[in-house]
Every structure is written in structure tokens, then in C-alpha cells.
Amino acid sequence: MIEAVILIAIIMVLIAFLLNFYRLIAGPTTVDRVLALDTCYINSIALIVLISMYLRSSLYYEIAILIALMGFVGTVAISKYLIRGDIIE
Amino acid sequence: MEIFISLLIFIGAFFTLVGSIGLVKLPNFFMRLHGPTKATTLGLGSILSASVLFFYTYLDTISLDEFLIVVFLFITAPVSAHLMAKAALHSKKKV
Amino acid sequence: MIKDRLESWFPHPVLSVVLLICWLLLNNSFSAGHIVLGSVLSIIIPWFTSSFWPEKINIKNIKTFALFVVIVAYDIIVANLIVAKLILGSNDKLKPHFLEIQLDAKNDLTITLLASTISLTPGTVSSDLSMDKKTLLVHALHVEDIDKEIKTIKTRYEKPLMEVFES
Numbered sequence: 194m195i196e197a198v199i200l201i202a203i204i205m206v207l208i209a210f211l212l213n214f215y216r217l218i219a220g221p222t223t224v225d226r227v228l229a230l231d232t233c234y235i236n237s238i239a240l241i242v243l244i245s246m247y248l249r250s251s252l253y254y255e256i257a258i259l260i261a262l263m264g265f266v267g268t269v270a271i272s273k274y275l276i277r278g279d280i281i282e
Numbered sequence: 283m284e285i286f287i288s289l290l291i292f293i294g295a296f297f298t299l300v301g302s303i304g305l306v307k308l309p310n311f312f313m314r315l316h317g318p319t320k321a322t323t324l325g326l327g328s329i330l331s332a333s334v335l336f337f338y339t340y341l342d343t344i345s346l347d348e349f350l351i352v353v354f355l356f357i358t359a360p361v362s363a364h365l366m367a368k369a370a371l372h373s374k375k376k377v
Numbered sequence: 378m379i380k381d382r383l384e385s386w387f388p389h390p391v392l393s394v395v396l397l398i399c400w401l402l403l404n405n406s407f408s409a410g411h412i413v414l415g416s417v418l419s420i421i422i423p424w425f426t427s428s429f430w431p432e433k434i435n436i437k438n439i440k441t442f443a444l445f446v447v448i449v450a451y452d453i454i455v456a457n458l459i460v461a462k463l464i465l466g467s468n469d470k471l472k473p474h475f476l477e478i479q480l481d482a483k484n485d486l487t488i489t490l491l492a493s494t495i496s497l498t499p500g501t502v503s504s505d506l507s508m509d510k511k512t513l514l515v516h517a518l519h520v521e522d523i524d525k526e527i528k529t530i531k532t533r534y535e536k537p538l539m540e541v542f543e544s
Contacts, residue, residue, distance in 0.1 A: 195336075198288040202295035202329075209302035216305050216314075224370040225311055231362055232305055232318040238351065239298050239326050242333050243291070251337060254347040258403075261351055265358040272365035276372050297457060304464035313473050315502050316518045317464055323497070324457040350402045360496030360503070367504035367516065 199247045206240050227271050234264030283339050290332035297325030311370050319363040327352050389430055393419040438541050445537040452498045460500055463519055476501070476515040478527055481535065487542045488513070494534050501530070 213236065217229040238257045245253035304317020330348040337343050400415035401407055423430075463471060480488060488510060492503040500518035507514075520526050 195284055195288055198291055202291045205295040205299045209299045212302040212306045222311060222370070222373065224366055224373060225314065227369070228311070228314060228318060228366055229305060231366070232302060232322060235318070235322045235326060235355070235359075236298060236302070238355075239294065239329050242326075242329055242348070243295075246291075246333050246336050249341060251341075251343065251345050251347075254345070254351070257351055258347065258354075261354055261358075265354075265362060268362040269365055272362070272369045275369035276365070297461065300461045300464055304460075307464065307468065308471075309468060310473075312502070312504070312516045313471065313518060315516070316460060316500060319496060319502060320453075320457055320460050321464070324453060345405055346402050347405055350399065356497070357493070360493035363496050363502050364492060364504065367502055371505055371514075 196247065199243055203240065203243050203247070206236055206243065209236050210240075223275065224272075227268060227275070230271075231264065231268045234260060234268075238264075283335070287332050287335050287339070290328045290335070294325045294327075294329030294332065297321045297328070301325065312367065315363055315367060315370075319359050323355055323359045326355060389423045389427065392423045392430070396422055441537050442541045445534075445541065448533070448537075449494055449498065456498045456500065460518065463500065471519050472521070474517050474520045474523060475504075476517055476520070476523060476527055476530075478513045478515055478530060480511055480513055481531075481539065483510075484542055485510075487538050490542075491535055491538055494538075495530060498534075501526075 210233065213229050213233050217226055217233070220226060238260055241253050241257045241260070245251060298321070301317045301321035304321065305314055308314045308317065330352050334345065334348050337345050396419035397412075397415045400418060401411060404411050480491075488506065492506070492513060495501050495503045495513075495515055502516050503513055504516050505514040506512070515530070517526060
């Protein structure tokens with residue numbers, strides 16, 4: 194039973210990914226695209242955790258932590274660039 | 283226990299989906315910001331707590347890394363939301 | 378005398394404890410070796426980086442802080458249900474609005490925590506802080522009564538935070 198629930202959850206997260214990609218392509222502004230990318234990062238963490246439950250292996254958490262870190266740094270860097278036109282002053 | 287874990291996974295996936303629906307459906311940027319920053323954070327929180335329970339009941343291993351991810355996300359989500367809102371305000375001012 | 382010595386050795390006790398816990402969680406083990414290595418790191422790292430952290434964190438009222446954390450956790454769950462309902466409902470019913478909150482808090486840490494809490498709770502995202510650190514611009518997804526909303530934020534989140542970090 195729990196396998197079926199995990200599969201349904203994976204499909205739901207994939208649909209969420211498709212919606213994010215729509216916003217990523219459609220825009221209309223740059224900030225919208227940054228927001229869509231940020232949501233993609235968070236969704237990919239969810240996907241990795243679900244897959245690791247499905248495969249019953251706990252090796253995937255390091256990837257999840259790395260994606261969380263890199264996603265945050267990337268979003269902050271792009272936003273800072275949009276605000277100041279420069280990342281490190 | 284199995285039902286509880288399934289429920290947590292389902293709630294998590296549901297909130298993740300709602301966040302993305304909000305991202306597509308709402309009409310302007312500041313309203314779109316609400317969907318992902320909140321719904322997705324709680325969704326991920328419940329998926330990760332489900333995975334802690336899952337690994338404890340099925341594989342008899344206690345892995346607490348997940349809490350680190352949850353805490354990290356709860357700290358960083360408001361910060362990135364704030365910066366994105368600031369960037370949006372800035373680009374509006376220029377135009 | 379002893380207190381001064383202790384302070385120079387452990388400039389940020391809270392940071393040290395957090396670092397130790399993070400190290401143990403990252404390695405996912407509580408064996409003696411990791412505890413020793415983590416303790417050494419959590420003493421050395423604050424010592425090296427103490428010039429980046431000029432001001433001290435002191436929590437004055439730990440009971441209020443615990444209560445505040447519980448209230449915020451409860452609000453996050455309720456807020457998410459409300460936001461999910463608003464998102465799935467019709468777009469025309471929503472009344473988005475910018476709120477301007479006059480801050481009483483002066484401490485940087487208090488303002489940061491307040492802004493983060495606002496972002497995490499009921500349909501509000503903090504968007505900008507004025508240059509003189511007195512006004513916080515908040516965007517709300519759906520407000521019926523603007524003054525009431527501002528008052529709720531001030532009494533529910535700002536007051537306990539000020540009691541904990543500033544009084």
C-alpha cells in the first residue's frame with residue numbers, strides 16, 4: 194500500500210514540476226522566472242526524498258542537502274544581482 | 283503507523299502541488315510569491331517527517347538528517363522570498 | 378575574572394551548541410569520536426569567526442520564547458490551510474494589499490526574526506524594510522480589515538519578540 198501512495202505522491206510532484214516549467218517559460222518578468230526556479234529546487238528535494246523512500250535507501254539525503262544549499266545561494270545571488278546589478282560589492 | 287505515514291506523504295505532495303498551482307494561477311507576481319514560499323515549505327516538512335518515520339518503521343534505522351533539511355528550509359524560505367520581493371519592487375520602480 | 382576568561386574562550390556559546398548538533402546530525406551518528414571531533418570544531422570555528430559576529434545574542438525570557446515558537450508553529454499549519462483554500466478558490470474574491478507596519482523594535486535580530494515570521498505565517502510576505510529601519514512593507518494575499526491585520530501582527534508576533542530580545 195505504501196508503495197502505491199509514494200508513487201501517487203511522485204506523480205503529484207511531477208505535475209507540480211510541469212506547472213513550474215510553464216511559469217519558467219511563460220515569464221512574464223525575470224523575477225517570475227527566478228521564483229519558478231526556486232520552486233523547482235524545493236520540488237526536486239521533495240522528489241529526491243520520495244524516490245529514496247521508494248528505493249528504500251538513505252543514500253540520497255546528501256544530494257537533498259546539497260540541492261537545498263545550492264538552491265538558496267543561487268536564488269539569493271540572482272535576486273541580489275537584480276537589485277544592485279552586482280553580487281558582491 | 284502505515285496509514286499515518288501515507289497520510290503525511292499525501293499531505294506533503296498535496297501542498298507541493300497547491301504551491302505550484304498558485305504559481306501558475308494567480309494574476310500578479312506578489313500574489314504568486316505566496317504559493318511557493320508557504321505551501322511548498324510545509325509540504326516538504328511533512329514529506330521529510332514522513333521519511334523519518336518510514337525509515338524507522340521499515341528499515342529500523344534512525345536517520346535524523348531530514349530535520350537538518352527542514353530547519354534549513356524554514357530559515358531560508360523567508361529570506362529568499364524577501365529578496366525576490368525586493369527585486370520585484372526594484373524592477374517596478376525602474377519602469 | 379573567570380567569566381571574562383570563559384567569554385574569550387567561548388565567544389558565542391549558542392553558536393557552538395548549534396554547530397555541534399549540526400555536525401552530529403550531518404554525520405548521522407552519536408558515537409564518541411564524532412562527539413569529540415564535533416566539540417573541537419564547535420570551539421574552534423566560533424573562535425576564528427568571532428570578528429564576523431560583533432553583537433551578542435542574549436535570550437532574556439526563555440519561557441516567552443518557547444511559547445512564541447509554539448504559537449508560530451501552530452500558525453504555520455493553520456496559515457497553510459488558509460492559503461491553500463485561497464489559492465484553490467476563485468481569483469476574483471482575493472483582496473491583495475500592501476500593509477505598512479510601523480516597527481517598535483530597534484534591534485536588527487528582532488526585525489529579522491519578525492520579518493521571517495511574517496513571511497512564514499498567514500498569507501503575508503514581508504517585502505521591504507525602509508532605510509531607517511522603522512517601516513516594514515508587507516504584502517498580504519487577502520485582507521478584510523487592514524488596521525486589524527496590522528494590529529494582529531504587532532500584538533501576536535512583535536510584542537513577544539521584543540520581550541525576549543530587547544526588554
